[in-house]
Amino acid sequence: MQWLRDMWTKEGPGIPKNAPKKTGLALFADTFAREWWEMVKLNILFILAALFVVTIPAAIAATARISVAFVEDRNTYLLRDFAEAFFRYFWRATAWGLAFTLAIGLGIYAIVTYASTAKDNLVLTLPLMIALVATVFIAVVACHLVVLMVMRDLSAATLLRLAAIASVVRPLPALATLAFVAALWLAHVAFYPVSVFMPATLNFSLGMFAVAFGVHRAAVMVLALPMAIQAHREPQAGDAKHI
Amino acid sequence: MASISLKKLNKSYGALTVVHDIDLEIADKEFIILVGPSGCGKSTTLRMIAGLEEISGGELQIGGDLMNDVPSKDRDIAMVFQNYALYPHMTVYKNMAFGLQLRKVSRDFIDSQVQDAAKILDITHLLNRKPKALSGGQRQRVALGRAMVRNPAVFLLDEPLSNLDAKLRGTMRAEITKLHKRLHATFIYVTHDQIEAMTMADRIVVMKDGHIQQVDTPQNLYDRPVNMFVAGFIGAPQMNMMPSVIERRGERYFASFDGRELPLPAHFDKSRIAPYEGHELVIGIRPENFHELPPADIAPENLAPFSAVMELAEPMGSEIHLNIVAGGRSLIARVSPRFKGAIGDEVKLVVDTTNMQLFDRQTERSILY
Secondary structure (H helix, E strand, O other), X not given: OHHHHHHHHOXXXXXXXXXXXXXXXXXXXXXXXXXXXXXXXXXXXXXXXXXXXXXXXXXXXXXXXXXXXXXXXXXXXXXXXXXXXHHHOHHHHHHHHHHHHHHHHHHHHHHHHHHXXXXXXXXXXXXXXXXXXXXXXXXXXXXXXXXXXXXXXXXXXXXXXXXXXXXXXXXXXXXXHHHHHHHHHHHHHHOOOHHHHHHHHHHHHHHHHHHHHHHXXXXXXXXXXXXXXXXXXXXXXXXXXXX | OOOEEEEEEEEEEOOEEXXXXXXEEEOOOOEXXXXXXXXXXXXXXXXXXXXXXXXXXXXXXXXXXXXXXXXXXXXXXXXXXXXXXXXXXXXXXXXXXXXHHHOOOOHHHHHHHHHHHHHHHOOHHHOOOOHHHOOHHHHHHHHHHHHHOOOOOEEEEEOOOOOOOHHHHXXXXXXXXXXXXXXXXXXXEEEOOHHHHHHHOOEEEEEEOOEEEEEEOHHHHHHOOOEHHHHHHOOOOOOEEEEEEEXXXXXXXXXXXXXXXXXXXXOOOHHHHHHHEOOEEEEEEOHHHEEOOOOOOOOHHHEEEEEEEEEEEEEOOOOEEEEEEEOOEEEEEEEOOOOOOOOOOEXXXXXXXXXXXXXXXXXXXXXXX
C-alpha cells in the first residue's frame, strides 16, 4: 500500500503565483484537465435532474452555474451548489427554455421548409438564409442568456437585451462553442458503440462548460454596462469579477 | 486567554514512561518551542496537549480550565502536522473549510475565514487546486491555513518544516514567526532543529529522555546552559567540552587543560568555584570564542593562547569551521574566511574565556548557575 500512499502524498511541482495566465484553448484544456472528474459527476447530476424532461431547462441552468464556477476558477460544492441552482432557477429557466425551444423549433421548421422548396425556386434561398442566420443567432443568444442568468439576477427584459448585445458584440466564441458541442455529439454518433458512454460521462457537462467558457468574456463585458449594474437585484455581482 | 499549564504531566505506555512529571507554564500569546533529540518526549507532550494522547498522570490546563478529559475538538486548539495531512481528493479551499463545515458554521463565515487565511498566507491563487499539484512549501501553507480558519486560541505545530528543503525552511521560519505576531495566539512548536528553536521562539523548552532540561529564552539558553546536554544541544557547531583541573593562583582561578592554562573570568562567582579547586570538571567553550588574533574588545586577562593541530577546515563562506585536536580531543573553532593553514599544521589561536562554561563532571550540571 506504500505506493498508493506515495501516489497521494507525492509533492507536486508547485504553482507559481506570478506565472503568466493561460488563455484560450490552453486555458480550456488546463481547466478540463483539472476539473474533468467534477465534470463527470456534473454530467451524472445533469442526467438525473433532467430525467423528468420538464426539468431539463432547470438542469441546464444548474449545470451552467457550476460551469461558470469552473471558468472563474472558484470553489464549488457540486451537489449542494447544483441543487441550489436547480431550485433557484427552476421557473426562470423553464420559461426561457420554453421560449427558446419554441423559437429555435420555428427556425428549424422554417429552414426545413425553405430548404425543401428552394431546390425548385431559387428565390426562396433568401428566406432560407435568413431563417438559418436567425436560428443560429437565437441559439447564440440562448447560450449568452443562460450564462448571464446564472451570473447575475436580472429582469427578463434586461437579461434578453444583454444577451442580444453580447451575441452581437462577440458572436464568434459562442459559434465556436456551439460547433464544439455539435462535434461532441457527432463524435458520439460517429464512433458508436465505442462512444456509448460519452453522453453518460461528459457530453452534457463538457458541452455546457464549453458554452460557459466561450461566452464568459462577453457576459462579463455586458454585465459591466450601466443597465446591468442598475438592474441587478441580488448580491451576485461579485461573481463576474472573479476572472 | 490561552495560557497553558502542565502540572506533573506524565505519559506511560505500560511500564515504559516516556514523559516524566513535567511542569511547564506557557503564557498567553507566547511562542514556545519544545526541542530535543528523537525520542525525548516532545511530540508526545504536544499530542497530550492536543488531546491525541491520553494523559497518564498530572494536569493539563488551558486558560485555567482542566483539559485532561476534554475531547480534542473542544480544546480550542488547532494542530499542524509534519506530513501536512491534507485530504488529497479535496481542493485547497475544501481542505481549509472542512473543519468549519463539520462544526456546521454558516457558509458565508466559512468563505470569509478561508479567504482571509488564504490572503494572509498568500495562497489565494491555490484555492481551487488539489494538493497533488502543490509543492511542499505550498502544502505547508495550506496546512497552516487549515489551522488558521478555525481561529483557535492555541496553535500546535509538530515539526511542520521537517519535510521542506533548507532554503524553503528558512523562508517558512520567518513566515511562521510573522504569523504568530499577526494572529496573537499561543504557539507551541515541536522541532528537533535547534536553529528553528533559536530563531523563532520566545522561550525554548529543551527536553531529554522525557524530562525538561531547561526552559528559557534562546539567548539565555545559549549563554547560560544549566547542564552539558543543553550546552551541547544548543549552538551549531556545538560547544567544545574539555576536562580540566581547577587551580588557584592568588586571587585568580585557572582551568588547566593538557598543559594549557585558561584564566577563569573575574565575574565568575568564586564561592561556586572554590569547592572544585584541585578537582577535575568540564569546561565548555563555544567555537566562536577561539580567535586567530586577540580581539580588541575583550579584556586581556580573559584571553589565553591556545595551540592545537589542524585536522580539517570546513569553509562555510562567511567563516571557516576549523577542526583542531588538542590534548587528544577534537575541538571546533570558528575563524574568519581569511584563515590560512594546512592539515597537520600547528595553529596558534587565542581563546576568550569570558563566556566559558563550567560543568560538574559527575552530575554534568553547570556550577555557575
